[in-house]
Amino acid sequence: PLDGGMLFPRESSSREVKELNGLWDFRADGSPNRNEGFEKAWYKRRLAETGPVIEMPVPASYNDITQDPTLRDFIGWVWYEREVFVPARWISDEGTRVVLRVGSAHYYSIVWVNGEKVTEHEGGHLPFEAEISSLIRRDPMKPCRITIAVNNTLTLETLPPGTIQYMNDRTRYPDGFFVQNIYFDFFNYAGIHRPVLLYTTPKVYVDDIIVETNFMDNTGLVRYKVSVQGAATATLKVTLMDKDGHCVASANAPSGVLKVVDVKLWWPYLMHENPGYLYSMEVHLIAVSESSTYEDVYTLPVGIRTVNVTKTQFLVNNKPFYFHGVNKHEDSDIRGKGLDWPLIVKDFNLIKWLGANSFRTSHYPYAEEILQMCDRHGIVVIDECPGVGIKDIRSFGNASLSHHLVVMDELVRRDKNHPSVVMWSVANEPASEMPPAEFYFKTLIKHTKALDHTRPVTYITDSNYARDKGAPFVDVVCVNSYFSWYHDPGHLEVIPIQLNAQFENWYGKYKKPIIQSEYGADALPGLHMDPPMMFTEEYQNALLQSYHDVFDQKRKQYVIGELIWNFADFMTAQAIHRVVGNKKGIFTRQRQPKAAAFILRKRYWRLANETG
Ligand code: GCB
Known part of the structure; x- marks a missing residue:
């Protein structure tokens, strides 16, 4: 704890x-x-x-x-x-x-x-x-x-993991030379x-608030729990206000259920004309001791919504939700991963311009300020922990697992109250076919569900469906694949057969809904070829379109989402397969569109009109 x-x-x-x-x-x-x-x-x-x-x-x-x-x-x-x-x-x-x-x-x-x-x-x-x-x-x-x-420094027990390698051959390396090996694809x-x-805060203060929301017919239900620090007893007043500042429910106990008549639900962007509706929950504390009186006020935004998963669907407020969105990075010129408001607002404007309704925080938790914007704009989030690059068998050991559990504690503590967060992702592309992966993911997912019983839990896999050892424990199967890119490079014609097989195999084995959690191709902006060749804008377009054709067949069945890799180009370590970073963005690193951005835009708005 x-x-x-x-x-x-x-x-x-x-x-x-x-x-x-x-x-x-x-x-x-x-x-x-x-x-x-x-x-x-x-x-x-x-x-x-x-x-x-x-x-x-x-x-x-x-x-x-x-x-x-x-x-x-x-x-x-x-x-x-x-x-x-x-x-x-x-x-x-x-x-x-x-x-x-x-x-x-x-x-x-x-x-x-x-x-x-x-x-x-x-x-x-x-x-x-x-x-x-x-x-x-x-x-x-x-x-x-x-x-x-x-x-x-990253080690086998950090998240993400890495190793430090000393090069001791003095005929080839200078004194003291070492490198940081990493198993993930970003700088x-x-x-x-x-x-x-x-x-x-005052000495006696509101230390934590937990809300869980639900609704029945027109009545919203906000189950809440307030923790107070610094005093044995305190008087609380909990007031829920609508956007206009009108009180819609109130209570005096540290925990309870607030009932909201004629509730305005929190809806995803494009699913409702008024997405991202937030109430304000004001917690007012008064504690009187012999010598003084302490008063604390904390106001938490609250979106009332439910999330459920069936064998074939992802439901938000009991309506099928189809993820059409992006994977992102916190990444830009000069500032690297530093929080930057102009960049954040620009990215939201681009997301909305695209008609994207969701993103995954690949491959680590993003700033709380970003999740708050998602709450307000109705952008749905798959909240991923930094469990990326768990590839070495030693990273499945006890020390690594214990740390991973703590990271989930910290992540759920921080993000539990965001209506935009609809699912936890505990890892990206781990070596989930290795024998210790079964115990590792069973433990990790069970732990996450114990921390938060209201949200589904997943991790993102690129393992073979027949050998993946963690999939039995997830609620939604999230699969990354790079057909005609890392496999059969240049052969777009393999996509229909391989992608169909991917979906049928996973669904056949697990009977769980599937999200295509990554797919994409590098494209250097301004590089053109017809017929398309790898790294041109035309190839990126053609590859995405072949994937989309298959998504359109399967999305009426059990495919519940598609997240492009990636929203924007981003920096990576230097490597022979990276030309100043990963170029799978549909926007450049400076957030200018490649041709693919217009394809996605057309598609996402069409999907919004069909499903929304
Ligand atoms: C993946 C990884 C992502 C990489 C991407 C790529 O599967 O999850 O981090 O950037 O592929 O472009 O290789």
């Missing part, structure tokens, strides 16, 4: 938020053993006093910010530091809790405040925080110095990727 609910930091009449985004001092520890920062305790003094520093923007990956190739490809500890003035009233009011929160930092992080360690965290895509109230009160006149050391961007914040 995790410590604390870690609700998304929101301002309210009782809570303040201070963003620490901007320029931080930065140094990569390039010492031979990559450990000088700890040996010399860089966190004890200002970073600039222990050696040279450069300016580094937060949030952003550090890799593409400078002209230094060793920093782009750096493996090991990097150090970030900045000073901040904490508002005097936060310090003087003993009834205020001050929390330092990092939206995400890749991969392993240690945080110090004024030279004292306050927390550490494993995992590059989920938030972590530490209460620092007492620390900052110790020396109220001084600015507060925040040091964050981040290490991007291992690193640094502080999401906002760093200070926020306050």
Whole structure:
């Protein structure tokens, strides 16, 4: 069990938020053993006093910010530091809790405040925080110095996994040469990727809220549970308001069911003229002790909807939902995986322009800010954990599995209340035909279902249907295939037969609905050939269209979705099969359309009209 609910930091009449985004001092520890920062305790003094520093923007990956190739490809500890003035009233009011929160930092992080360690965290895509109230009160006149050391090294027990390989042949490699091997196809961007914040709550505060929604006829049902920290008893007032601010239901107990008459359901984009309808659940806490009164207010957006899976269908609010959408990455020029509002809003505009109704967070949890937009716009999400590249048999061991379970704890804790999230994906393309995969996925999926009994669970497979060992445990079969690309390259004519067989085999064996969770082809924008050849825009078009013909036959039966690989071109490690990254985007990395974007657009709007 995790410590604390870690609700998304929101301002309210009782809570303040201070963003620490901007320029931080930065140094990569390039010492031979990559450990000088700890040996010399860089966190004890200002970073600039222990050696040279450069300016580094937060949030952003550090890799593409400078002209230094060793920093782009750096493996090991990097150090970030900045000073901040904490508002005097936060310090003087003993009834205020001050929390330092990092939206995400890749991969392993240690945080110090004024030279004292306050927390550490494993995992590059989920938030972590530490209460620092007492620390900052110790020396109220001084600015507060925040040091964050981040290490991007991946091992067999990290998620995603990787290995460090030392090259000891001195006739071929320089002294100390080593490489980071990875088993996934995107650049291992690193640094502080999401906002760093200070926020306050009263000493007695709303620590967590869990909502589960349902409806009967016209009545919405919001089952809720509020956890309070800091006091044995507190008075609660829970109010559910509609978009116009009218109270539609209220209660006083820490848990219960709110009934909403004439409910406005949360619907996916294009399925309803008013998609993404959100109520606001205001939790108002009052706690009285001998000396003082504490009041806390937290407002959670709530979408009322249900999700169900049958043998052949995916149901949202009991209506069949067909996923026509994309796989994405958090990836763009210069900032790498750093959260960037112009990019986020542009991507949503492109998604809506396409007529896409969904995406999968391939291959790691995306920023909470993105999921909040999905909630508001009705974009349906398959929420994937960073379990990508589980290929080595040693990554199925106990240490790996234990960590994977914790990552699911953290993911479900963070994303449980998003109506847009309709399914968990616990992994992408693991070696699921290996013998230990059966126990691994059985345990992992059972665990995830115990954390959240309201959502289906899947993982994405590219294994053979006859040998896959995890499929018995999933609710929806998600299959990736690259016919006439990685197999039979150039032979578009194999697609109908191979894709039909894929669907029939999987459905025949498991009688579960299927999503084509990836398909696609690289295309260099502006490269043309007719008849089509691989890497041209024409080939990408032709390949997609052959897939679509088969989807159209099977979607009336048990195929419940198609997610193109990929929304946009993205950066990868350097390799002979990658030309400055993966080019399977239907948009370029700069978000300009290739020819395929227009094919998809036509198709998605047609599907929306047929199924919506
Ligand atoms: C896959 C992976 C994805 C890759 C893609 C490709 O199966 O899931 O991460 O980028 O294929 O283009 O090779």
